[in-house]
Amino acid sequence: MSNRFAVILAAGQGTRMKSNLYKVLHPVCGKPMVEHVVDNISKLQVNEIVTVVGFGAEIVRQHLGGKSSFVIQEEQLGTAHAVMQAKEALGDQKGTTLVICGDTPLITSETMSALIKQHEETGAKATILTAIAENPNGYGRIIRNSDGAVERIIEHKDANEEELCIHEINAGTYCFDNETLFEALENVTNENTQGEYYLPDVIAILTAKNELVTAFQTDDFEETLGVNDRVALSEAERIMRKRINEGHMRNGVTLIDPANTYIDQDVMIGQDTVIFPGSCISGKTMIGEGCEIGPNTEISNCEISHNTKICQSAVYDSVIGANVKIGPFAHIRPETTIDDEAKIGNFVEIKKSKFGKGSKASHLSYIGDADIGKDVNIGCGSITVNYDGQNKHLTKIEDSVFVGCNSNLVAPVTIQKGSYIAAGSTITDDVPKDALAIARARQVNKENYAKKLNSTN
Known part of the structure; x- marks a missing residue:
């Protein structure tokens, strides 16, 4: 030659x-x-x-x-x-x-x-x-x-x-x-x-x-086709997207509506994965076999293992394990690792954190700069308070911890293995193994006080 x-x-x-x-x-x-x-x-x-x-x-x-x-x-x-x-x-x-x-x-x-x-x-x-x-x-x-x-x-x-x-x-x-x-x-x-x-x-x-x-x-x-203006650019995008999508379908990927599925050139997808309409998969993303993605899901530069489901959510620059369920309406931000069999529910945001095997944050939580062990339950409305106005700090939650609803974990803080956080608590100190932490004001009931208030109106 x-x-x-x-x-x-x-x-x-x-x-x-x-x-x-x-x-x-x-x-x-x-x-x-x-x-x-x-x-x-x-x-x-x-x-x-x-x-x-x-x-x-x-x-x-x-x-x-x-x-x-x-x-x-x-x-x-x-x-x-x-x-x-x-x-x-x-x-x-x-x-x-x-x-x-x-x-x-x-x-x-x-x-x-x-x-x-x-x-x-x-x-x-x-x-x-x-x-x-x-x-x-x-x-x-x-x-x-x-x-x-x-x-x-x-x-x-x-x-x-x-x-x-x-x-x-x-x-x-x-x-x-x-x-x-x-x-x-x-x-x-x-x-x-x-x-x-x-x-x-x-x-x-x-x-x-x-x-x-x-x-x-x-x-x-x-x-x-030579691209000289935005019209030609759009046409080139359409043609190449059609090529890319047909290639994935011939390799065993199901695209429910190829015309409304947006997959970048370098994306890799395993067979028997199903992509629902409105999904945008970009960058160097790798998706395993048997996954379900979408509808209306955005994934960029992620590694996603087998049999994971991501519904109506946004996931960026992260590693997601096998048999994980994410969404709807979850936001997984960069430098997050979610281990196998975890569940991230609706309106949960995770940033720069490790989330252990089998752990759950089912709804309405923020987890930032955290190291979460396995089999942890994060209750509704709970957050890791990671920012003090100048620096970010780590929250460490060990295995089998139960965090009750509406809890604030003020970092830096460690919640040791097997402990419970009572609902509505604001935790500022480390919690020992197998302890129950309660950090909230005691309830006071003033009988007939409502009648007094009403009588003055």
């Missing part, structure tokens, strides 16, 4: 997005567009990926990290000019170079691989990815000669009426013989209506020299 390289064009500001965010960093299914492109290229065993950046260069570097090297296009003078910025990195290399735009997140690694395969097997100097568009408005057209061979590409703005009727469009992705590419780029001019150096002009330069230029036509026009 010959050397393989990739150049990603990601220098455009994207003014039509009307955004302060650099265009190629707009996310599609939870991942920046350009990262989709880089990750798909990485599956092709390329020797080097070079990303051409301009506006927002440092932010792109931060997102892609070590996945790519980078070159700067100081002035945006067209796609040919952008590729020329990679000459110092790749110009003297032998092999095949894939050139692709960073705003085309839907092109799959399979299509890229097929494009490269045809290019290398035919010995072409250039191979163009094309598609048939029902409405080709805005796309460059593929001009073929009488024998059907590719002759040139004409940009939409430079096409005449006859050329505008052509439906085979340039997808903006190419394979080149690397040395031939950089030689031809030296001869590209900016004699066009935009005054830019167009990469498609390389095709006309090569055909004029009788070099072999071929086209690989994808059957899926949707793959070629």
Whole structure:
């Protein structure tokens, strides 16, 4: 196999997005567009990926990290000019170079691989990815000669009426013989209506020299979608979400209403899990087998074990065990670990806490900065008072503790194993093992006092 390289064009500001965010960093299914492109290229065993950046260069570097090297296009003078910025990195290399735009997140690694395969097997100097568009408005057209061979590409703005009727469009992705590419780029001019150096002009330069230029036509026009505005961004999101959801369903996951289920690219879900409508599952979330998620549940960057049910709740950056029940209307905040067989009920909030096996907080509680043992019962309305106005403090509740309703546990405090907290107590001191703690005012009944009050009114 010959050397393989990739150049990603990601220098455009994207003014039509009307955004302060650099265009190629707009996310599609939870991942920046350009990262989709880089990750798909990485599956092709390329020797080097070079990303051409301009506006927002440092932010792109931060997102892609070590996945790519980078070159700067100081002035945006067209796609040919952008590729020329990679000459110092790749110009003297032998092999095949894939050139692709960073705003085309839907092109799959399979299509890229097929494009490269045809290019290398035919010995072409250039191979163009094309598609048939029902409405080709805005796309460059593929001009073929009488024998059907590719002759040139004409940009939409430079096409005449006859050329505008052509439906085979340039997808903006190419394979080149690397040395031939950089030689031809030296001869590209900016004699066009935009005054830019167009990469498609390389095709006309090569055909004029009788070099072999071929086209690989994808059957899926949707793959070629370039995202230039919010409308196209929404369409890319819809298409990719459909792909992702179909992939999970084919792998044994039930989606009750796929059109209203939102799952990010990197999410992993085990078989026989059921996802109900309105659920959003994002980030690096991993969900085990036999779970039930939703409806209307948000999960981000979580690890969830088998047979757990999460209903109408929000769970972030946490680890949830097996056979756990959460919700409805629970809020699990970051750095929480909930062990197997626990129950977190309605209107319970947990933050930065460990919640032990078989423990329960069935309703209306706040648990923050706490270490909860196994088989603990947290009564309705109970809270860990973790903040003194300056610092957060730990509440430790050991195994088999019963916390009565409407209790305040003022941290730092330890409730030892097997003890009981009487309902309505405010606990400020440690509670010994197997003790009953009562910390509330004694009830006083004043007989007939209500009659006295009423008589004065």
